[in-house]
Amino acid sequence: MDPLSRLCTSCGLCCDGNLFTQVPLLADEVALLRRRGLPLLARGDRLPVVEQRCAALAGNCCTIYDERPQGCRGYRCMLHAALAADEVGLEEALAVVVQTQALLGALADALPPGHGAPLRRARVEARAGTLTASASAAVGAAARQIGRHFDREAGRVATTG
Ligand code: SF4
Ligand code: SF4
Known part of the structure; x- marks a missing residue:
């Protein structure tokens, strides 16, 4: 592959x-x-x-x-583009994915039990005004990671709903 x-x-x-x-x-x-x-x-x-x-x-x-x-x-995230341009190596890019999955896992742990993407569930909680402080901090950490490595707009939307 x-x-x-x-x-x-x-x-x-x-x-x-x-x-x-x-x-x-x-x-x-x-x-x-x-x-x-x-x-x-x-x-x-x-x-x-x-x-x-x-x-x-x-x-x-x-x-x-x-x-x-x-x-x-047509979609290529920033990490995909960086790997395609040899600005990062595969191992480094895979490490970013693992870090991101860990941050999303931490967010899932901070949310009420449920199914689906943690950032999507967090947006629902935020709109309902039920996002806890720990979940809000976890959203921020995951959103910064996504905005830095994958998609600036998606990272911004993750914190603004
Ligand atoms: S799995 Fe991903 S690439 Fe395939 S149709 Fe769904 S959104 Fe598009
Ligand atoms: S977000 Fe993940 S699956 Fe989508 S283009 Fe980027 S590296 Fe590939």
């Missing part, structure tokens, strides 16, 4: 609901994904979207990789 694939199949953050909540679709992709049985989130008159955690994600792998939407094909 090439280094970029090694990285992404160890990560999955851009599909599991931690970085993003949904993937926009083009009209022809809606029909294709419906044929594949992927559940889509209806949005009234607007095109539906793929809600994350994506139902096509198995472990850290996309099960519809060759048919994934353009919104997925």
Whole structure:
């Protein structure tokens, strides 16, 4: 497996609901994904979207990789771009993923029991005004890591909801 694939199949953050909540679709992709049985989130008159955690994600792998939407094909996080440009090595990049997973695990531990991406669950708690101080600190740590290594906007949204 090439280094970029090694990285992404160890990560999955851009599909599991931690970085993003949904993937926009083009009209022809809606029909294709419906044929594949992927559940889509209806949005009234607007095109539906793929809600994350994506139902096509198995472990850290996309099960519809060759048919994934353009919104997925076009996305490269900062860590992926840095590895592609040889600005970081594979081992260093994998270590960043492990660190990030540890921070997200700490956040999950600070949240009430539940399923789904910790940062997504934390946004729900924050909107409800029920985020504890320890969970808020854990959100900050995870968001800084994501903003520094993966996606500045996703890191910012993680703390602002
Ligand atoms: S967040 Fe980056 S490294 Fe992780 S799966 Fe997505 S593109 Fe790959
Ligand atoms: S379709 Fe594949 S690449 Fe796109 S969000 Fe789902 S699992 Fe990730």
